[in-house]
Amino acid sequence: xxxxxxxxxxxxxxxxxxxxxxxxxxxxxxxxxxxxxxxxxxxxxxxxxxxxxxxxxxxxxxxxxxxxxxxxxxxxxxxxxxxxxxxxxxxxxxxxxxxxxxxxxxxxxxxxxxxxxxxxxxxxxxxxxxxxxxxxxxxxxxxxxxxxxxxxxxxxxxxxxxxxxxxxxxxxxxxxxxxxxxxxxxxxxxxxxxxxxxxxxxxxxxxxxxxxxxxxxxxxxxxxxxxxxxxxxxxxxxxxxxxxxxxxxxxxxxxxxxxxxxxxxxxxxxxxxxxxxxxxxxxxxxxxxxxxxxxxxxxxxxxxxxxxxxxxxxxxxxxxxxxxxxxxxxxxxxxxxxxxxxxxxxxxxxxxxxxxxxxxxxxxxxxxxxxxxxxxxxxxxxxxxxxxxxxxxxxxxxxxxxxxxxxxxxxxxxxxxxxxxxxxxxxxxxxxxxxxxxxxxxxx
Amino acid sequence: xxxxxxxxxxxxxxxxxxxxxxxxxxxxxxxxxxxxxxxxxxxxxxxxxxxxxxxxxxxxxxxxxxxxxxxxxxxxxxxxxxxxxxxxxxxxxxxxxxxxxxxxxxxxxxxxxxxxxxxxxxxxxxxxxxxxxxxxxxxxxxxxxxxxxxxxxxxxxxxxxxxxxxxxxxxxxxxxxxxxxxxxxxxxxxxxxxxxxxxxxxxxxxxxxxxxxxxxxxxxxxxxxxxxxxxxxxxxxxxxxxxxxxxxxxxxxxxxxxxxxxxxxxxxxxxxxxxxxxxxxxxxxxxxxxxxxxxxxxxxxxxxxxxxxxxxxxxxxxxxxxxxxxxxxxxxxxxxxxxxxxxxxxxxxxxxxxxxxxxxxxxxxxxxxxxxxxxxxxxxxxxxxxxxxxxxxxxxxxxxxxxxxxxxxxxxxxxxxxxxxxxxxxxxxxxxxxxxxxxxxx
Numbered sequence: 001x002x003x004x005x006x007x008x009x010x011x012x013x014x015x016x017x018x019x020x021x022x023x024x025x026x027x028x029x030x031x032x033x034x035x036x037x038x039x040x041x042x043x044x045x046x047x048x049x050x051x052x053x054x055x056x057x058x059x060x061x062x063x064x065x066x067x068x069x070x071x072x073x074x075x076x077x078x079x080x081x082x083x084x085x086x087x088x089x090x091x092x093x094x095x096x097x098x099x100x101x102x103x104x105x106x107x108x109x110x111x112x113x114x115x116x117x118x119x120x121x122x123x124x125x126x127x128x129x130x131x132x133x134x135x136x137x138x139x140x141x142x143x144x145x146x147x148x149x150x151x152x153x154x155x156x157x158x159x160x161x162x163x164x165x166x167x168x169x170x171x172x173x174x175x176x177x178x179x180x181x182x183x184x185x186x187x188x189x190x191x192x193x194x195x196x197x198x199x200x201x202x203x204x205x206x207x208x209x210x211x212x213x214x215x216x217x218x219x220x221x222x223x224x225x226x227x228x229x230x231x232x233x234x235x236x237x238x239x240x241x242x243x244x245x246x247x248x249x250x251x252x253x254x255x256x257x258x259x260x261x262x263x264x265x266x267x268x269x270x271x272x273x274x275x276x277x278x279x280x281x282x283x284x285x286x287x288x289x290x291x292x293x294x295x296x297x298x299x300x301x302x303x304x305x306x307x308x309x310x311x312x313x314x315x316x317x318x319x320x321x322x323x324x325x326x327x328x329x330x331x332x333x334x335x336x337x338x339x340x341x342x343x344x345x346x347x348x349x350x351x352x353x354x355x356x357x358x359x360x361x362x363x364x365x366x367x368x369x370x371x372x373x374x375x376x377x378x379x380x381x382x383x384x385x386x387x388x389x390x391x392x393x394x395x396x397x398x399x400x401x402x403x404x405x406x407x408x409x410x411x412x413x414x415x416x417x418x419x420x421x422x423x424x425x426x427x428x429x430x431x432x433x434x435x436x437x438x439x440x441x442x443x444x
Numbered sequence: 445x446x447x448x449x450x451x452x453x454x455x456x457x458x459x460x461x462x463x464x465x466x467x468x469x470x471x472x473x474x475x476x477x478x479x480x481x482x483x484x485x486x487x488x489x490x491x492x493x494x495x496x497x498x499x500x501x502x503x504x505x506x507x508x509x510x511x512x513x514x515x516x517x518x519x520x521x522x523x524x525x526x527x528x529x530x531x532x533x534x535x536x537x538x539x540x541x542x543x544x545x546x547x548x549x550x551x552x553x554x555x556x557x558x559x560x561x562x563x564x565x566x567x568x569x570x571x572x573x574x575x576x577x578x579x580x581x582x583x584x585x586x587x588x589x590x591x592x593x594x595x596x597x598x599x600x601x602x603x604x605x606x607x608x609x610x611x612x613x614x615x616x617x618x619x620x621x622x623x624x625x626x627x628x629x630x631x632x633x634x635x636x637x638x639x640x641x642x643x644x645x646x647x648x649x650x651x652x653x654x655x656x657x658x659x660x661x662x663x664x665x666x667x668x669x670x671x672x673x674x675x676x677x678x679x680x681x682x683x684x685x686x687x688x689x690x691x692x693x694x695x696x697x698x699x700x701x702x703x704x705x706x707x708x709x710x711x712x713x714x715x716x717x718x719x720x721x722x723x724x725x726x727x728x729x730x731x732x733x734x735x736x737x738x739x740x741x742x743x744x745x746x747x748x749x750x751x752x753x754x755x756x757x758x759x760x761x762x763x764x765x766x767x768x769x770x771x772x773x774x775x776x777x778x779x780x781x782x783x784x785x786x787x788x789x790x791x792x793x794x795x796x797x798x799x800x801x802x803x804x805x806x807x808x809x810x811x812x813x814x815x816x817x818x819x820x821x822x823x824x825x826x827x828x829x830x831x832x833x834x835x836x837x838x839x840x841x842x843x844x845x846x847x848x849x850x851x852x853x854x855x856x857x858x859x860x861x862x863x864x865x866x867x868x869x870x871x872x873x874x875x876x877x878x879x880x881x882x883x884x885x886x
Contacts, residue, residue, distance in 0.1 A: 114648065118682075141648070147681050152637045152674030156682070159641020159658075162626060163575070165648065167641070179670070186631045187638070195619050195627035196610035197837040232838050232847075256840030285844065345844035 055313055057266075057306045062290055063241055063273040067092040070243055070274035074288055079250070079279040092274040097267045100242035100275045101130045101207070104249040105168060107279050109138045112166050114203075115253070117143045119153055119170030127172060128209055128268050154180035154206065158188050161201035161258070168253060174210035174262055175219040181227070188258040189233030202256035207249070209265035210238070211303045211366050223302070223367035223398075225343045228260055229376060235259040235284055236343040240305045241267070243275045247282030248341065255284055264302040287347035289354065293336035297354040299377065300364040301340040308337055308364055343373055351377065352384045359390035369397040494712050501711045503755055504735055505725040509784060511792025520733045524799045526568075530729060531794060532808060533564045534787050537584055539812040540593075543820055544600060544615075562754045562786070563661075564588060565732030566689055570659055570740060573652075574687075575642050577626045577635040578661045580616050581691065585661075589623045593815060597823035604876050610829045610837075632666040636675030636688070640749070643684030647747060657685040657743040664753075665696020667710050676717040679749035687743050689736070690753045691726065698771040714751035726754030727786035730793070757784065827876040831858075832885075855882045 055061065064070040070092040082089060095103065109115050117131060117138075123145045125132035135143040146153050150171055157167035171177045177184070184206070192200040212221045228236050235257050239245040245263060252259035290305070291312070300308050312335055318326040336354050340346055355361045361381055363374035374395040381393055476482055495501060506517035513519055522530070563584035572589050576582065583596065598605030600615040608619045608627060619627025626635070626642070639660035646652045666672065667690055679686040690710040694701050707713070714721030720742050724735040732754060739750040794800035835851040858879050862868050872879045 114645075116644075116648070144682060147674075147677045149637075149670075149674040149677065151670055152640075152678050155634060155637025155671060155674060156641040156644070156678050159577075159638035159643075160645045161641075162638065163642055163645035163649070165645045182631060183634060183637070183671075187629065187634050190629070191627070192840060193837045194609050194613050194617070194629060196606070196608065196612065196833075198607070198609075198619060198621050199627050200840055202840050235839075285842075345839075345846060348845055 055306075055309055057270040058272075060271075060306055060309055062305065062309060063271060064243055065274065067274055070276055073243055073247065073276075073282065075283045075286055076247060076276075077281050077283070079281060082278075091277045093277050094272060095242045095246075095275040096269050096272045097239075097242045097245050097263065098128055098130045098132075098269065100246040101249055101263060102132055102134065103275070103277075104246040104253070105131065105134060106137065108166065108168065108250060108253045109134065109142060111279070114164070115142070115166035115168060116160065117168045117170070118146050118156070119207075120148055120172050121145060122170050126170065128265060130207070130263075130268075131170070150176055150179040151183055154183035154188065157204045157206065158183060158191070158201045158258075161203035162191065162199055164203065166203045166205075166253060167201075168205050168207065171206060171208040173220055173222075173265075174208040174224050175222040177206070177208055177224060177260075178227075180206075184228070184234065184258070184260070185231045189231040191233075192257075193233060200256070201258050204258040205249075205253045205255075205261055206259070207261045207263060209268070210262035211264040211266065213266045223262075223365065225260075225262060225365075226367055226371060226373040226376070229344050229373050231344070233257070234344060236262065237284055237341065238262045238264065238302045238343060239341065240264070240302060240339050241271050242273050244282060244339075244341070246275055247280050248284070250279065251281040251284050254281065259284070262302070266303055282341075285342045285345045285347055287341055287350040288339045289336060289350065290339055291335065291337040293334035293358065295334045295336075295358055296360040296362060297336045297338060297351070297358045298362050298364065299338045299340055299351060299354075301343065302366070304364045304366055305337075305339050312337065346373075346377065348380060348384075352381060355381050355385045356388045359385075359388050361385075361389075361393045362396060363393065364396045366398050368400040369395055370400045372397050493708065494715050500708045501721075501723045503723050503725050504731055505728050506731045506734060507728050507789055507793055509789060511789050511794075511796055518734070520730055520737065522730075522733075524797070527794055527797070527799055530564055530568055531787075531790060531800065532812070533567075533584060533588055534729065534790065535808055536587060536812050536816075537564070538787070539809070539816050540583070540596065543813075543816045547600075547820065548615075562689075562691055562726040562729075562732055562756055565729040566659070566661075566736045566752075566754075568729075569733045569736035570687075571656065573624050574656050574740070575624050575626065575639075575646065575658045576661070577639045577642065577658065578628055579632065579635065579663055579666060579691075580628050580630075581663070582628075582661050583616065583618060586618055586620065586623055586625050589625070591618070591620060591623055591625075593819035594823065595620075597819045598826070601823050601826070603823060603826035603828055605823065605826060606829070610833050612833075633662060633669030633671035633675075636660055636662060636666075636669075636671045637678055638675075639686050639688070640675050640679035640682070640684050643679055643686035643743075643749075644682060647683070647685060654744055657687055657740055659687045659689060661689045661691060663696060664690055664692040664694075664701055664710055665699065665704055667713075668696075668704055676713070676719065676749060676751070680717045680719045683747045684749065685743040685747050686749045687736070687739050688749060688751045690751065691756065692753055693726075693756045695768070695772075698768070700772075709753055709755075711751065711753040714753075717749070719749045719751055720746070721751040721753070723753045723755060726756035727784050727789060729786060729790050756786070828874050830877040830881050831872070831875040831879040832877075832882040851882065852885065855885055859883050 057063075064073070071090050078090075105117055109117065117134060119126075121127055122131040123135045123140065123143060125134075131143060146156065153169050153171065157169040160167040171180065188201050188204060192202070210225070211223050225236050225238065228234055235252070235255060237248050237252050237259055238261075239248045249261055252261045287299075298308055298312075314322065315326065315333065315335075316331055318331075336358055338351065338354060340351070351361075361378070363377055365372055365374055367373065369375070372395070374397055378393040378395060382389065475484060477484075493499070506513060506519055508514055563582050567585040567588035570576070570585075576585050578585065587596070594605055595607055596618070599608045599613075599618050602611030602615075609617065613628075614630065617628040617630070619625055626638075629635070639658045643658035646656045646658060660675070662672070675686075676688065678684070679688070692701065692709055696704055701709070709723065711721050711723040720739070722735050722739065725731050735752055739752050742750045791800060791805070832851070834854070835847055838847055858868070858872070862872055862879060862883065
């Protein structure tokens with residue numbers, strides 16, 4: 001039975017810790033130590049900072065710090081054949097996310113004369129700098145401001161795309177995409193189908209900054225991806241890093257379907273990595289396994305990818321303050337971290353394959369829980385993995401309320417703490433305790 | 445906000461500031477506010493009209509009710525053959541309307557909307573490759589461009605000859621890329637900002653720049669949607685050769701225009717967006733031709749939006765789901781049909797030119813009715829598209845797993861119950877392949 005008193009809980013954890021050390025010096029311990037060493041920045045003997053050494057976006061191991069790593073992104077497809085006379089092959093450059101997005105649009109504009117970029121305030125470079133210099137480089141006929149009307153921007157883009165041209169529209173914040181909901185769901189998503197394939201607006205890409213930024217309040221923080229998840233005919237894509245953003249955006253612009261491309265705005269400046277300078281695409285509708293594992297599948301997208309990385313670190317190497325709450329039996333858990341990347345259509349095969357191996361699934365997203373994308377995925381996974389599931393599918397999400405109080409960075413707090421609660425409280429109970437070899441029948 | 449300098453300069457020359465008429469200036473040296481060419485005045489003066497003298501916007505007309513040219517009116521240059529073609533297409537619409545309406549009453553097709561004769565005049569004034577984005581009363585444009593009765597019927601029945609949408613949409617939702625007619629959709633007003641994008645695309649296309657325009661039709665009710673505001677603003681601000689034709693027929697289903705707006709119709713809004721605007725008698729086909737030809741010319745030369753408000757009266761019901769006598773007197777409708785019938789008015793004109801007579805009228809009516817009935821009879825017995833088309837065209841390119849799986853699920857159900865259960869067997873027989881191609885994939 002779960003312990004209800006903190007003292008009892010601490011005592012129990014200590015017992016577990018000591019028994020762990022004496023009875024299971026297995027390969028798992030080694031892997032935990034490796035992870036600990038890899039993820040901690042400091043090996044000094046000084047006491048760690050109050051919050052512990054936590055990997056954040058700035059120090060994430062998931063970002064590509066070398067040219068070699070950047071050139072070997074899974075699924076990367078070069079668009080041009082490399083000229084064999086070029087010495088040294090493909091090059092990379094250090095970019096943050098907005099620079100990578102700007103780079104992708106510059107390539108799209110340079111190679112496709114029908115491509116135009118438009119939206120509110122894009123001509124001077126955009127409020128997030130994603131279109132810096134594009135108007136100067138390609139002219140005001142191709143990179144221009146629109147009046148302040150989201151339904152107009154979406155409709156205008158549909159019209160351009162219906163004529164076979166490439167429309168790259170920007171909605172300034174995903175929170176303000178709702179005035180365009182009718183144009184996107186009733187029109188863009190359905191034009192090909194309703195016209196029997198004679199018309200389409202596949203050339204349309206809607207870029208929009210999304211997710212929490214720490215102080216965005218109600219209308220600069222939202223994650224509306226699930227609202228579009230039922231709009232068959234649209235694609236919804238969310239990158240996690242600069243190299244992902246460039247490859248997925250170029251893939252979205254050239255995809256024969258209208259795509260809503262949501263850019264996690266907190267990553268615009270904070271995520272920095274090596275990005276291939278050439279023209280390349282990453283596949284839509286494909287998830288990416290970031291950390292392989294065999295005990296739990298952890299599925300997420302966008303900013304929470306980094307929160308999950310932090311949570312994994314906390315699990316494997318808890319700071320002294322929380323150490324009593326982390327059962328030793330959980331610390332060696334081999335968690336498989338998956339970045340979904342495409343919300344619609346989502347990569348069912350990769351997720352299901354993973355859950356069949358691990359038997360457990362935790363879905364993490366910033367949007368609220370009720371009718372969030374996690375619910376759809378959980379339902380599909382339980383249908384397909386029923387006999388393989390060793391525990392209920394868990395969703396760690398924003399609350400169904402005011403999710404982002406000003407200046408509290410509460411979404412990060414929420415996701416971290418929520419994820420943390422999941423390990424420490426829910427999985428701590430005996431019925432779902434971490435026992436890799438248990439089958440579903442044990443719990444029934 | 446950054447505004448291009450040339451635009452400021454352009455607006456300054458267009459609206460001349462008559463500073464000499466200003467008695468006092470608010471501040472010495474400052475005759476206008478930043479980002480504005482508005483002269484400063486010291487007299488408190490609200491206004492509520494765009495004509496400047498308090499009158500409503502006039503309606504342009506060239507023929508009177510008896511088909512005679514008004515004094516000073518300039519008729520468009522049309523010859524007998526062109527006039528006959530106009531008249532025949534105008535007559536074709538009520539003929540089709542009647543047949544389809546009655547079919548609908550018998551439950552053979554599920555839905556049908558009426559039509560306005562305004563459409564033929566504007567279609568005749570456009571080039572056949574001008575892009576058209578309509579609302580759903582613009583079938584006449586397609587007929588004018590040679591779409592053909594079989595495809596009209598095919599779409600209404602949703603049979604194999606429905607090239608507009610493989611039987612997926614409700615009746616009268618036509619479309620055809622080769623006729624430059626974008627597929628109709630039910631949500632009102634959505635085509636208005638889309639037309640601005642189409643206009644901009646034409647401007648950017650080297651083969652069509654300065655040759656083609658986008659034309660967008662909508663009713664006065666749809667003009668209350670936010671998309672109207674967006675579209676007008678976009679096509680004028682991001683200069684796009686887009687012609688907006690508002691069909692003001694006095695009703696949006698049951699709502700009279702007096703409950704739709706309090707201003708001077710739709711035309712009064714045009715100048716607010718800085719676009720050239722005219723109000724025309726939508727029951728005078730020659731006035732419509734003149735107005736739309738000139739509007740089209742302005743679209744091309746200025747590269748910006750132009751607005752035409754065509755005034756008419758919806759003599760039919762809103763749709764077959766509507767009985768309009770529930771909200772307007774039958775006598776009002778009958779009076780309008782008699783006094784201001786667009787077809788009759790043009791017929792009088794034709795007769796005055798010696799181009800038409802009672803004999804020609806009888807022959808035409810008989811011929812049109814026979815043509816329409818022939819197309820209807822032919823269409824009635826045609827099968828639907830293959831059932832498998834239920835799942836195609838959702839996406840371009842690779843099909844997502846969920847679509848594939850759901851197709852297989854239906855195929856499995858059909859294999860199991862398709863022949864065993866009478867209602868399903870009867871329904872399957874209506875498809876051109878009886879569902880076979882779908883079941884093969886199960």
